[in-house]
Amino acid sequence: LAKTTQPISMDSYEGQEVNITCSHNNIATNDYITWYQQFPSQGPRFIIQGYKTKVTNEVASLFIPADRKSSTLSLPRVSLSDTAVYYCLVDEGGNTGKLIFGQGTTLQVKP
Amino acid sequence: NAGVMQNPRHLVRRRGQEARLRCSPMKGHSHVYWYRQLPEEGLKFMVYLQKENIIDESGMPKERFSAEFPKEGPSILRIQQVVRGDSAAYFCASSPITSGRGTDTQYFGPGTRLTVL
Numbered sequence: 001l002a003k004t005t006q007p008i009s010m011d012s013y014e015g016q017e018v019n020i021t022c023s024h025n026n027i028a029t030n031d032y033i034t035w036y037q038q039f040p041s042q043g044p045r046f047i048i049q050g051y052k053t054k055v056t057n058e059v060a061s062l063f064i065p066a067d068r069k070s071s072t073l074s075l076p077r078v079s080l081s082d083t084a085v086y087y088c089l090v091d092e093g094g095n096t097g098k099l100i101f102g103q104g105t106t107l108q109v110k111p
Numbered sequence: 112n113a114g115v116m117q118n119p120r121h122l123v124r125r126r127g128q129e130a131r132l133r134c135s136p137m138k139g140h141s142h143v144y145w146y147r148q149l150p151e152e153g154l155k156f157m158v159y160l161q162k163e164n165i166i167d168e169s170g171m172p173k174e175r176f177s178a179e180f181p182k183e184g185p186s187i188l189r190i191q192q193v194v195r196g197d198s199a200a201y202f203c204a205s206s207p208i209t210s211g212r213g214t215d216t217q218y219f220g221p222g223t224r225l226t227v228l
Binding site for chain 1 (some may be wrong): 115220
């Protein structure tokens, strides 16, 4: 499974756009990129998943360059409630089962 | 549609006792996963089960830990003779039958926080 590297922490202010970049230099051809969000004392929550180019949903956008060695999660106009840990995961398609979580990025949104 | 349910939410045990953690997957989901999260750390995969089958238990400690997902009823994670190092949050997740495209989204429960005194 490809290893991911992301910043340990980030600070932002309400209303700003936040971009969290994840490096996955050894990503394999069949690997997908998935982001989860975890609030304190809660289980992780799926945010977005992509394979290449750009994916957008009602919560976030995911930008993946052509070489797929990195990806950027973009959160538009964050609010205080977006303060959480964000995990970047890469794994192959199909039902491989386990998710490999790294340390994640702790995002602190300030008023 | 109710989400993944776990109980109890908090469990306190003394060293040497047994801990039983229960997980009811989302309706229609046949795949269950257990993860452990130590304080200030990320989640670590423990075991992946389908009904009556253990698919991958590569993350389970070799001793004292066991898991099952019977034909009827919730999935159970059982820890025998607990030690202080077992204190952690244990999360259960479920997913539907795989679509074969990407990794199926796993839906997590609220977790059970185990404290061993």
